[in-house]
Amino acid sequence: MLRVGVVGVGMMGQHHVRVYSELAREGRVELVGIADANLERAKELARKFGTKAYSDYRELAKEGLDAVDIAVPTSLHREVALEFIEAGTSVLVEKPIADTIENARAIIEAAEREGVTLMVGHIERFNPAVLKLKELVSRGELGRLVTVSAKRVGPMAARIRDVGIIIDLGVHDIDVISYLFGEPVKTVYARAKNVVHPAGVEDHALITLGFDDGSGIVETNWLTPHKTRTLTVVGTGGIAYLDYIEQSLKLYNSEWIKEAKIQKREPLRNELEHFVECVEKGKRPIVDGKAGMHALKVALLAQESARTGKVLEVEG
Incomplete structure (x- = not known):
């Protein structure tokens, strides 16, 4: 055991x-x-x-x-x-x-x-709705991906943070969007400012991610009075709307609207079970060190882009 x-x-x-x-x-x-x-x-x-x-x-x-x-x-x-x-x-x-x-x-x-074994806790990878969306994207249900837009907003928690919102929250969707495109981020451009964060770091940000043949957008803040965690995926064959919190996924195209059948389950439970299995069986984790470092690199470049106003390339 x-x-x-x-x-x-x-x-x-x-x-x-x-x-x-x-x-x-x-x-x-x-x-x-x-x-x-x-x-x-x-x-x-x-x-x-x-x-x-x-x-x-x-x-x-x-x-x-x-x-x-x-x-x-x-x-x-x-x-x-x-x-x-x-x-x-x-x-x-x-x-x-x-x-x-x-x-x-x-x-x-x-x-x-x-x-x-080294695994990084990007919990949204284990959200049943995200897993289902990745399955549908891989099957070509949406055609070729064009844009993936994430909104992760809500009130600031009572605990004081020593990091800004890009590292704390934006990194979730940076990782998920890269996962859905099936490739690393190539370029980053961000706008971010501070309004209420007591440590003076950014508390709202808009991040644009460039891929070989598509784009990602991450909107995140600690200013919205209610929590929203959503993802919109536009492809050449349709559009999908995902709600992380509700674990729901709806697909639309020119002929029909359908809702994915998803067995709701705690993402953290999925994540930790996967970690245990990887250690027991010597399997490579879904989110390994390389994936974790890529998400961090993009998040740090987003902060730099917000400071300099430049579009930055993601090397490596």
């Missing part, structure tokens, strides 16, 4: 612990422990989910884990990931993979050197 742990049990990490505890009750993993600098918080969750709490992730790394889930602030991803990778532990690191390309590359190279 796979021995797993979680580092970072804040807003996202607590849900990771919950899902692993469900998998543990099903006999699929052993949740060995959870670590957080806030030991009282870790103890509270450990009591709730029947595991052990640590204040120092290095102590958890000594427990001989098969896999660890890292949900700490992005600036700590490299430090924590390398500790576990060098101990021979497979790693799922929350998106974005790191705060810089240099740190992302260090994580990827270490995982390759040690021969462990």
Whole structure:
């Protein structure tokens, strides 16, 4: 049975612990422990989910884990990931993979050197509606893709962030749009400003992504009073409307309108089950380090484009 742990049990990490505890009750993993600098918080969750709490992730790394889930602030991803990778532990690191390309590359190279699984937590890849849309696109239901437009807006959460909205939210749709086109982003142009973010970083952005034969648009902000998470895909053979939250997908063409039959399921559960399976069977994750680094690179270039007003090429 796979021995797993979680580092970072804040807003996202607590849900990771919950899902692993469900998998543990099903006999699929052993949740060995959870670590957080806030030991009282870790103890509270450990009591709730029947595991052990640590204040120092290095102590958890000594427990001989098969896999660890890292949900700490992005600036700590490299430090924590390398500790576990060098101990021979497979790693799922929350998106974005790191705060810089240099740190992302260090994580990827270490995982390759040690021969462990590395997966990046781009959760929307595991949304049942996105999986269905990718299936339909691959079958040619929409013809050749022309544009993919995402809207990811809503109120700013109470917690204070040290990153802007492009890295925190925009990176989701950068990854999904590239996934749907089936190719990396070639060019980036963005406009972004700050209105309410206390750290002074961007809290609204409009990002244009260039592909070989199509375009992507990402609209994102922390200014809209209600949460919206949608995707519109235009192809030469029709148009599709996806709602991430409702997990719904509708297709239109010149002759008919139809709604995809989707079995709704928690994306996080899908994601963590996939990670466990990849570690157990030695499979390459759907979102590997290379995909995670590409999404980060595009997001960082979008920030640079917003500062300089230039269209930037994505190298590599």
